[in-house]
Amino acid sequence: MPQITNTIRKNIRSLSDLKYRRKSGLFKAEGTKCVIDTLPYFEIHSIFATESWIEVHQITINPDKLFIVNRGELKEMSGLITTPDVIAVYHIPSYEFNPQSIETGLILALDDIQDPGNMGTIIRTADWFGVHHVLCSKGCVDIYNPKTVQSTMGAISRVKTYYGELKQMIMSLNTPNIYGTFLDGTSIYDTPLSTNGIIIMGNEGKGVSPEIAELVNKKLFIPSYPAGTVTSESLNVAVATAITLAEFRRNTK
Amino acid sequence: MPQITNTIRKNIRSLSDLKYRRKSGLFKAEGTKCVIDTLPYFEIHSIFATESWIEVHQITINPDKLFIVNRGELKEMSGLITTPDVIAVYHIPSYEFNPQSIETGLILALDDIQDPGNMGTIIRTADWFGVHHVLCSKGCVDIYNPKTVQSTMGAISRVKTYYGELKQMIMSLNTPNIYGTFLDGTSIYDTPLSTNGIIIMGNEGKGVSPEIAELVNKKLFIPSYPAGTVTSESLNVAVATAITLAEFRRNTK
Numbered sequence: 163m164p165q166i167t168n169t170i171r172k173n174i175r176s177l178s179d180l181k182y183r184r185k186s187g188l189f190k191a192e193g194t195k196c197v198i199d200t201l202p203y204f205e206i207h208s209i210f211a212t213e214s215w216i217e218v219h220q221i222t223i224n225p226d227k228l229f230i231v232n233r234g235e236l237k238e239m240s241g242l243i244t245t246p247d248v249i250a251v252y253h254i255p256s257y258e259f260n261p262q263s264i265e266t267g268l269i270l271a272l273d274d275i276q277d278p279g280n281m282g283t284i285i286r287t288a289d290w291f292g293v294h295h296v297l298c299s300k301g302c303v304d305i306y307n308p309k310t311v312q313s314t315m316g317a318i319s320r321v322k323t324y325y326g327e328l329k330q331m332i333m334s335l336n337t338p339n340i341y342g343t344f345l346d347g348t349s350i351y352d353t354p355l356s357t358n359g360i361i362i363m364g365n366e367g368k369g370v371s372p373e374i375a376e377l378v379n380k381k382l383f384i385p386s387y388p389a390g391t392v393t394s395e396s397l398n399v400a401v402a403t404a405i406t407l408a409e410f411r412r413n414t415k
Numbered sequence: 416m417p418q419i420t421n422t423i424r425k426n427i428r429s430l431s432d433l434k435y436r437r438k439s440g441l442f443k444a445e446g447t448k449c450v451i452d453t454l455p456y457f458e459i460h461s462i463f464a465t466e467s468w469i470e471v472h473q474i475t476i477n478p479d480k481l482f483i484v485n486r487g488e489l490k491e492m493s494g495l496i497t498t499p500d501v502i503a504v505y506h507i508p509s510y511e512f513n514p515q516s517i518e519t520g521l522i523l524a525l526d527d528i529q530d531p532g533n534m535g536t537i538i539r540t541a542d543w544f545g546v547h548h549v550l551c552s553k554g555c556v557d558i559y560n561p562k563t564v565q566s567t568m569g570a571i572s573r574v575k576t577y578y579g580e581l582k583q584m585i586m587s588l589n590t591p592n593i594y595g596t597f598l599d600g601t602s603i604y605d606t607p608l609s610t611n612g613i614i615i616m617g618n619e620g621k622g623v624s625p626e627i628a629e630l631v632n633k634k635l636f637i638p639s640y641p642a643g644t645v646t647s648e649s650l651n652v653a654v655a656t657a658i659t660l661a662e663f664r665r666n667t668k
Contacts, residue, residue, distance in 0.1 A: 279532055283651045290650055292640040315649070351665055387545040387664040397543055398536045398566070401657040404650070408658045411640040412604055 166210070166229050171239050174210065174251060178241035180304050187254050189306035193246040194219070199316025204252035210239060211248040219248075241308050254306055259297075259324040261334040266358045268293050268410060271332055273374045274301035274365040275399060281305065282313025283400040284363070289317035291407040296321055297360075299328035299374075332360055332377055340378050342370050343402050347381035355410045363403050382406065419463070419482050424492050427463065427504060431494035433557050440507050442559035446499040447472070452569025457505035463492060464501040472501075494561050507559055512550075512577040514587040519611045521546050521663060524585055526627045527554035527618040528652060534558065535566025536653040537616070542570035544660040549574055550613075552581035552627075585613055585630055593631050595623050596655050600634035608663045616656050635659065 176182035177190045188207050191200045194215070201221065209221070210229045237245040270293055275281050281303050288296055303310060305323045314321075324331065332340065339359025343350070362378060364370030370378070384397060384405050397405070429435035430443045441460050444453045447468070454474065462474070463482045490498040523546050528534050534556050541549055556563060558576045567574075577584065585593065592612025596603070615631060617623030623631070637650060637658050650658070 283654060286651060287654055290639050313651075315651075384661065385664070386543045396568070397657070398539060398568075398653070400651070401536060401540050401653060404654040405657055405661045408637065408661070411638070 163225055164227075164229060166231055166235060170229075171235060174239040174249060175241065177251065178308055180307070183254065183304065183306050188251050189254050189311065190308055191250045191252065191311050192240055192242055192248075192308055193244075193312065194248055196246075196312050196316065197248045197250045200252070200311075200319050201250060203319030204250075204255065207251040207253055209248065209250050210236065212236070215247040242312070257322045257324055259326055259331055261331075261336070264295050264335065268357065268407070269295045269297065269335065269337075269360045270403070270407075271297040271328060271360050271362045271374075272302050273299050273328055273362060273370050274368070275363070276301075276303055276366055278303050278307045278309035279313050280366065280398070280400045281307070282310040282315075282318075284403050285310075285314040285321050285323070286317040287400065287404045287407060288321050289314075291411050293407065294321060296323045297328060297331045298323050298325045300325060301365075328374055329377065332362070332374070335360060339380060341380045341382055341406075342375065342378040343384060343406055344370070344375075344378075344381045345383065345396070347383035349385050350382045350406065350409050351385065353380065353382055355413050357410075361403075361406060361410070363399055363406075366399055416478055417480075417482055419484055419488060423482075424488060427492040427502060428494065430504065431561055433560070436507065436557065436559055441504050442507050442564065443561055444503045444505065444564050445493055445495055445501075445561055446497075446565065447501055449499075449565050449569065450501045450503045453505070453564075453572050454503060456572030457503075457508065460504040460506055462501065462503050463489065465489070468500040495565070510575045510577055512579055512584055514584075514589070517548050517588065520548075521610065521660070522548045522550065522588065522590075522613045523656070523660075524550040524581060524613050524615045524627075525555050526552050526581055526615060526623050527621070528616070529554075529556055529619055531556050531560045531562035532566050533619065533651070533653045534560070535563040535568075535571075537656050538563075538567040538574050538576070539570040540653065540657045540660060542567075542573050544664050546660065547574060549576045550581060550584045551576050551578045553578060554618075581627055582630065585615070585627070588613060592633060594633045594635055594659075595628065595631040596637060596659055597623070597628075597631075597634045598636065598649075600636035602638050603635045603659065603662050604638065606633065606635055608666050610663075614656075614659060614663070616652055616659075619652055 183189055191197050208227045210231045213230050270288055337359050339356045342362040436442050444450050461480045463484045466483050493499055523541055590612050592609045595615040
């Protein structure tokens with residue numbers, strides 16, 4: 163079994179930073195649930211765990227990649243508030259965005275989602291509602307941010323995300339149905355919802371940017387209750403995504 | 416205008432801790448949006464802002480309560496990652512839970528919600544869907560946690576939360592309709608949903624606790640898509656709350 167060094171510890175901690183993830187091509191999953199959920203789906207670079215964790219979990223892995231560490235070392239390597247018992251380091255998979263290879267169905271497009279927790283929750287919700295492809299603008303938070311990885315609750319291994327020029331990606335899919343939620347849209351309950359198309363969700367503060375909004379040909383609105391008496395100006399973006407996806411799937415079950 | 420001291424700075428920072436909030440009876444709202452949204456609704460203890468913020472925002476407030484500070488001082492007083500330009504300190508309102516004074520309608524009951532962001536998002540969503548009263552078990556994260564205050568996006572001033580023995584509070588409301596979401600419930604789309612009743616949402620990891628679950632007489636389930644092929648084991652609790660409330664309000668618009 164390999165020995166841990168100061169350099170290794172520092173490098174694993176650095177995976178909390180986008181720059182270092184890009185440079186190394188690696189990302190980390192922290193905590194038992196997150197590691198167990200993702201382990202079968204990504205190419206393993208290394209695993210760091212306490213001796214007791216390894217005894218309990220009996221994972222099958224090349225021993226050259228398994229490091230026994232103590233909780234102090236895990237604390238140093240982790241970026242989370244609660245120190246995990248295990249950290250898995252994976253190679254970042256590269257999904258090439260190829261419009262021809264994406265099956266028809268519902269696709270999410272995210273325009274500058276900033277909050278790592280919102281991003282993770284959106285991916286988790288997409289998985290629940292059978293959305294397998296998510297297009298992300300370059301301004302979206304990185305899906306391999308440790309907080310995002312954790313809040314996907316394993317869904318990161320089942321939903322493919324593509325980062326790039328959002329407008330180009332949307333246009334290349336050539337779908338007649340481009341949805342988005344807006345305060346001046348028509349009620350999502352009164353609008354025919356297709357089983358194919360793109361649903362665009364926008365930034366937490368600014369909403370959908372004008373150049374992306376002009377691609378939308380079906381503007382939806384999630385009614386508040388009682389209608390017209392709203393004092394909250396909006397819903398959280400992960401919540402709006404969830405209500406929207408639930409309504410699409412409700413109508414196409 | 417009063418002068419800021421080291422003690423004041425330290426005390427404001429300490430409002431990130433539950434213990435100090437309880438001791439002082441105060442809580443803080445941070446950042447322009449959060450402060451502007453809450454300012455008219457709570458009893459102001461003090462406001463800390465940069466000179467330029469005060470110039471731009473021209474709020475009406477007793478000058479004895481307004482402290483001009485610099486960004487370094489705000490950073491020291493804040494618990495947030497991004498330093499705000501303004502911090503408002505309010506007196507914590509005391510809502511007495513009185514079953515007689517709660518109007519009929521939909522009420523949320525939260526069983527040990529742990530994450531401050533989830534709690535805030537749930538309150539924000541309740542506000543959107545016209546739910547004015549939220550019962551919280553003693554194990555719920557404090558609503559006056561600064562992260563929770565922030566993620567309510569102002570809804571904290573419109574939704575009343577009551578902390579106490581959840582079981583007793585639920586039973587005292589004496590409603591025939593007690594709903595909860597469970598993996599073995601019946602589809603929320605096939606169940607008659609009342610305009611009156613209590614909707615129980617459970618802890619992020621453990622769900623609804625057994626002693627609370629036994630009060631539920633209408634077990635609901637949010638169908639995944641396609642039905643039966645789910646690999647994600649659950650939805651985030653704020654997301655599940657949102658889909659549930661949307662469905663209740665959809666049917667009673």
